[in-house]
Amino acid sequence: MKLYVNGEPRDVEAGLTVAALLEALVAPKTGVAVEVNREIVRRAQHASHRLSPEDRVEVVTFVGGG
Amino acid sequence: MSDTQLTIAGKRFDSRLLIGTGKYPTLELMKQCHEASGAQIVTLAVRRLDLSAKGEASMMHWIDRERMTLLPNTAGCYTAEDAIRTCRLAEELGMSKWVKLEVLGDERTLFPDVEETLKAARVLVKEGFTVLPYTTDDPITARKLQDLGCAAVMPLAAPIGSGLGIRNPHNLALIREIATVPVIVDAGVGTASDAAIALELGCDAVLMNTAIALAKDPLRMAGAMRKAVEAGRDAFLSGRIPRKAYANASSPLDGLIG
Numbered sequence: 001m002k003l004y005v006n007g008e009p010r011d012v013e014a015g016l017t018v019a020a021l022l023e024a025l026v027a028p029k030t031g032v033a034v035e036v037n038r039e040i041v042r043r044a045q046h047a048s049h050r051l052s053p054e055d056r057v058e059v060v061t062f063v064g065g066g
Numbered sequence: 067m068s069d070t071q072l073t074i075a076g077k078r079f080d081s082r083l084l085i086g087t088g089k090y091p092t093l094e095l096m097k098q099c100h101e102a103s104g105a106q107i108v109t110l111a112v113r114r115l116d117l118s119a120k121g122e123a124s125m126m127h128w129i130d131r132e133r134m135t136l137l138p139n140t141a142g143c144y145t146a147e148d149a150i151r152t153c154r155l156a157e158e159l160g161m162s163k164w165v166k167l168e169v170l171g172d173e174r175t176l177f178p179d180v181e182e183t184l185k186a187a188r189v190l191v192k193e194g195f196t197v198l199p200y201t202t203d204d205p206i207t208a209r210k211l212q213d214l215g216c217a218a219v220m221p222l223a224a225p226i227g228s229g230l231g232i233r234n235p236h237n238l239a240l241i242r243e244i245a246t247v248p249v250i251v252d253a254g255v256g257t258a259s260d261a262a263i264a265l266e267l268g269c270d271a272v273l274m275n276t277a278i279a280l281a282k283d284p285l286r287m288a289g290a291m292r293k294a295v296e297a298g299r300d301a302f303l304s305g306r307i308p309r310k311a312y313a314n315a316s317s318p319l320d321g322l323i324g
Contacts, residue, residue: 006114025117031124032115033158038151040158058114060155062125064096065111065141066086066226066253066275 001053012051019046021057033060069303072271074248075164075196075217077135079106082265083295084137084250086275087111090284093128099278099288100130108134109166109275111141112156137198139166144179146186153190165190166220166252166273168200176226180207184214191215200252203237205244218247220273223264224254227276231260235267242268258287258294265298266306 001014005025012021018034018041034041035058041049051057071078085105090096100108108129129136138156140149146169153165169186171179178201190197196217201207203221211219221241224230231254232238242249248270255261255274264272272295281287 006117008117025115027115027117028124031126031159033112033155035151035155040154042158058155059117060112060159061115062110062136062138062159063113064086064088064090064125065139066088066109066273 001051003051003053003055003057005057006059014053016051017047018049018051018057021051022046022059025059027059028061031061034058035060069299072248074107074198079135080104081106081292081295082271082299083261083291084109084252084271084273085288086273086279087125087129088275089279091279093125095284096279097128097130099284100134102285102288102292103278104292106133106135107137107273109137109139109273110156110160111139112152112159135164136160136162137164137166139200140168140186142170143168144170144182146182146189149182149186150189153186153195154193157195163194164196164198166198166200167216178202178222180204183207184210187211187214187216198250203234203241205237205240208241208249209244212245212247216247218250218270219245220250220252222253223251223260224256226253228254229256229277230254231256232263232267235263238264238269239267258290261291261294262298262301265295266301268302271295 036055072082081104083103083105084107085103086109140152143149149169169179169182171177183199187197187199198218199211199216200220208219223232250271250273251264251269252273255277261272278284278287
């Protein structure tokens, strides 16, 4: 299925969980927050939340700022 | 000399300097600057994870979590909606509800959009966030933010990153007069004397990033800012002499030789 991660289209297997997506992205295990279709998916839900086609996923982290 | 600690939303701090994490030549130098500055509150931005930099060590690796209270910002947000969304993400990231609310009006001046800032503050306070809003040096806006339940007000000294210093000391003094929450001068500080002036005016703290990060010697500047904030605070508590138009001799006029 196709979905969008940080604005970029990606092909992933159907029914992928947020946790599995982060794994596939080689994203750090800690220090990231995930939003799917503008709703936050809490860390505790990463393993159970299944993604759907056309989902818009944002994976964010802290960077330097003032 | 006795002084009360800076208290924001019931949390006490020994330092009256808040420091950023942007624009440092290296993260290692940033960490050293944080230490030299004595700051106990550190700002951060929330951005998309760089998916090409696989599994890289995060910014958090360079922040002393024992000492620092995290203050994620909403920099780069131009609407209340985006700022609120960013704060919710920041909470998920930092496990804390402290946020520096910053809703900008345009890219050239980076001046706050007061209307959107007020709108976002109202929602965030209701959601239980501890909101420290970046705002114009306008006493009326500061009062409105305070009345909404913001934990501090953070008027600008000058545009972000400009280094122009305290452009309107009278407005900052007016804000200090009416505010019952801490007044933190945020943005525009260029050098140590600017920070000292903010504290001399009675403001409770100063937040800065560029003035330290882009100084030729950031580590030395971090130390200078620490001293400036302490000196400014002491000068304020000491009670300065009034300004007079004419001279007033320091040495006695009696007993001059004939």
